[in-house]
Amino acid sequence: MIWLTWRQLRVQAATVILGVTAVAVVLAITGPRLAELAKAGVDDVFDKLTSTDVSLFWAGLIAVAAVPALVGAFWGAPMVARELEAGTHRLVWNQSITRTRWLTTKLAVTALVAALVVGALTLAVTWWSHPLDGVVSHTHGGLPELLTPVSFAMRGVAPLAYTVFAVVLGVTLGAVLRRSLPAMAVTLALYVAVQLAVPLWVRPHLVTPTTATVAISAQTLDGISADDRGHPETITVHTAERGDWVLSNETLGADGRPASLPAWLSDCFAAAPDRLTGPVEASPIDPCLERLANEGYTQRVVYQPGGNFWPLQLAEATLYLAASALLAGFCVWWTRHRLS
Amino acid sequence: MTAVLATDALGKRYGRRWALKDCTLQIPAGRVTGLVGQNGAGKSTLLNLAAGLLRPTTGRIEVCGGRPASDPDQLAKVGFVAQDTPTYAGLSVRDHLRLGAHLNPRWDDDLARSRVERLGLDPGQRAGRLSGGQRAQLALALGLAKRPELLILDEPVASLDPFARREFLQLLMEAVAEQELSVVLSSHVVSDLERVCDHVVVLVDSEVRLAGEVETLLDTHHRLTGPRRSTHSLPAGQQVVSARHTDRQSTLVVRTEQPVLDPSWTVTELGLEDLVLAYMERPRPEQPGSPAAAGTDGSPTLEVLK
Numbered sequence: 001m002i003w004l005t006w007r008q009l010r011v012q013a014a015t016v017i018l019g020v021t022a023v024a025v026v027l028a029i030t031g032p033r034l035a036e037l038a039k040a041g042v043d044d045v046f047d048k049l050t051s052t053d054v055s056l057f058w059a060g061l062i063a064v065a066a067v068p069a070l071v072g073a074f075w076g077a078p079m080v081a082r083e084l085e086a087g088t089h090r091l092v093w094n095q096s097i098t099r100t101r102w103l104t105t106k107l108a109v110t111a112l113v114a115a116l117v118v119g120a121l122t123l124a125v126t127w128w129s130h131p132l133d134g135v136v137s138h139t140h141g142g143l144p145e146l147l148t149p150v151s152f153a154m155r156g157v158a159p160l161a162y163t164v165f166a167v168v169l170g171v172t173l174g175a176v177l178r179r180s181l182p183a184m185a186v187t188l189a190l191y192v193a194v195q196l197a198v199p200l201w202v203r204p205h206l207v208t209p210t211t212a213t214v215a216i217s218a219q220t221l222d223g224i225s226a227d228d229r230g231h232p233e234t235i236t237v238h239t240a241e242r243g244d245w246v247l248s249n250e251t252l253g254a255d256g257r258p259a260s261l262p263a264w265l266s267d268c269f270a271a272a273p274d275r276l277t278g279p280v281e282a283s284p285i286d287p288c289l290e291r292l293a294n295e296g297y298t299q300r301v302v303y304q305p306g307g308n309f310w311p312l313q314l315a316e317a318t319l320y321l322a323a324s325a326l327l328a329g330f331c332v333w334w335t336r337h338r339l340s
Numbered sequence: 341m342t343a344v345l346a347t348d349a350l351g352k353r354y355g356r357r358w359a360l361k362d363c364t365l366q367i368p369a370g371r372v373t374g375l376v377g378q379n380g381a382g383k384s385t386l387l388n389l390a391a392g393l394l395r396p397t398t399g400r401i402e403v404c405g406g407r408p409a410s411d412p413d414q415l416a417k418v419g420f421v422a423q424d425t426p427t428y429a430g431l432s433v434r435d436h437l438r439l440g441a442h443l444n445p446r447w448d449d450d451l452a453r454s455r456v457e458r459l460g461l462d463p464g465q466r467a468g469r470l471s472g473g474q475r476a477q478l479a480l481a482l483g484l485a486k487r488p489e490l491l492i493l494d495e496p497v498a499s500l501d502p503f504a505r506r507e508f509l510q511l512l513m514e515a516v517a518e519q520e521l522s523v524v525l526s527s528h529v530v531s532d533l534e535r536v537c538d539h540v541v542v543l544v545d546s547e548v549r550l551a552g553e554v555e556t557l558l559d560t561h562h563r564l565t566g567p568r569r570s571t572h573s574l575p576a577g578q579q580v581v582s583a584r585h586t587d588r589q590s591t592l593v594v595r596t597e598q599p600v601l602d603p604s605w606t607v608t609e610l611g612l613e614d615l616v617l618a619y620m621e622r623p624r625p626e627q628p629g630s631p632a633a634a635g636t637d638g639s640p641t642l643e644v645l646k
Contacts (some may be wrong), residue, residue: 001442001443003438003439003442004439004443007431007435007438007439008430043356086428088426088428090391090420091422091426091427092443093393094391094392094409094415094418094419094420094422095415095439095440095486096412096415096443096445098411101412174463267393319379337395340388340393340394340395
């Protein structure tokens with residue numbers, strides 16, 4: 001059965017492996033320069049990046065994001081659906097092997113190959129980006145930090161779990177819809193929806209986030225946003241450590257309850273010469289911030305500390321693998337009882 | 341008689357439509373059984389139930405002493421060549437044989453190879469490029485090399501040209517003689533089956549209308565031709581299967597164990613095809629006496645009796 005699975009998968013597998021190898025070669029050639037930059041102890045490595053480096057950084061992210069989705073759609077969705085379309089299920093289900101074994105072997109081998117391929121790709125991209133991911137910097141060169149949803153999902157072990165999930169999702173949808181093309185489309189759409197929903201609503205709670213009360217000062221201030229009429233509405237500050245993933249940023253009044261900004265703040269800013277926001281050293285709005293602090297206003301920040309990267313990775317991988325196992329169980333049941 | 345396939349009140353429903361109804365049937369082991377019926381009569385449904393691809397809605401079915409497709413052992417006992425003889429278009433002939441070898445414990449590789457060789461199939465050829473006849477032969481080779489106790493073929497020759505049809509059935513019969521296996525094959529063309537079957541089952545409107553040994557059936561059915569007369573005047577032992585009347589003449593198909601003695605009848609033997617057609621024309625026994633079809637004015641009217 002493993003032979004048959006590989007025989008049916010090998011063309012698609014070769015295509016993806018070839019693509020991943022090409023990406024890996026490019027990264028292997030360009031990677032050492034970045035590592036040298038970082039090792040040389042350059043003050044801000046991001047200042048030394050060329051536009052090619054930046055493009056490669058994003059290309060790596062996109063590759064790790066796209067391959068699991070593509071594998072789910074192109075390897076997973078047609079696995080059962082194409083058999084049903086071509087009628088070959090009536091050939092293979094009458095060999096001396098039960099449907100359950102046929103399906104579980106195909107699922108397991110396909111998911112394993114897919115996870116290996118994506119694992120290799122993620123490893124290459126993670127290695128390449130390491131000199132940048134590791135740097136704690138003020139602006140991070142405009143590139144996403146490691147724990148932000150964009151970077152987090154393309155590093156570590158999570159992509160392997162995404163891949164397994166995408167394959168199982170594809171196979172299940174193929175079995176349920178019985179047509180390859182619709183199954184591929186729905187697989188892509190659903191997978192993307194899940195990948196958007198998880199960082200928005202699930203990942204923040206996978207590991208208990210840290211809550212901190214931060215004083216409002218020129219040193220902590222990240223930004224002030226104003227409403228339509230130019231009145232300051234919300235203040236955001238940053239945590240002591242750069243690289244944290246801030247989940248919520250809320251102003252508290254003197255009584256420790258969420259409060260809106262006082263009315264005088266608008267006038268204070270208006271009275272300050274020129275810039276309302278901007279570089280924080282000795283800015284003209286410092287007196288306004290001081291007055292805010294004196295009146296007891298503080299910021300409550302809920303965040304995932306940068307050190308939670310691995311606990312979050314493991315928790316998310318477990319979540320996706322558990323979902324895959326449930327889905328696979330359903331897929332086997334469906335194939336045994338609902339297909340003919 | 342040991343039954344290689346036995347059903348008891350077997351039924352399969354799709355939504356509101358019954359594809360097979362109340363089918364109770366015994367198919368003997370060691371024989372070649374033809375399953376005849378028009379398209380949509382339930383042949384494929386019955387065979388797919390026997391192969392374990394479908395599950396019954398009602399009743400029971402037992403094949404080679406077990407529930408179809410219940411475990412690998414059971415699967416190994418039954419070979420199935422599905423309708424349109426599906427094969428993997430992208431896999432070569434050789435790959436198909438390898439597939440069979442990997443997935444069947446009793447696989448007879450010599451048999452498979454020698455069949456492919458005899459057919460002149462190029463082992464490196466992709467199955468998608470084979471002709472319909474070659475594909476059917478490949479599917480048959482897979483079914484036979486599995487060394488099943490029962491080989492089920494669902495309309496194996498339906499899409500083949502007459503020459504390929506004849507060749508397919510001939511090779512099938514040779515294999516049956518060599519391997520001593522039971523065969524059930526279906527067709528909507530009776531003449532295909534006439535040459536190869538020694539047992540026949542006729543399905544009409546999802547129900548079994550007739551089942552029995554071909555020889556016995558032919559011995560006990562006769563065509564009677566004579567002056568026009570009512571079918572009520574026949575002796576008690578003669579059961580009318582179908583009757584046609586013109587102005588002057590009546591033609592009956594009757595079933596009887598006794599010889600026909602009435603000298604006014606001309607008695608002729610029936611071929612299997614005529615016999616099967618006579619049963620197919622017959623309305624369902626529960627519906628009393630309604631004519632199955634009426635010709636236009638003056639032309640011979642088909643009148644069918646209970």
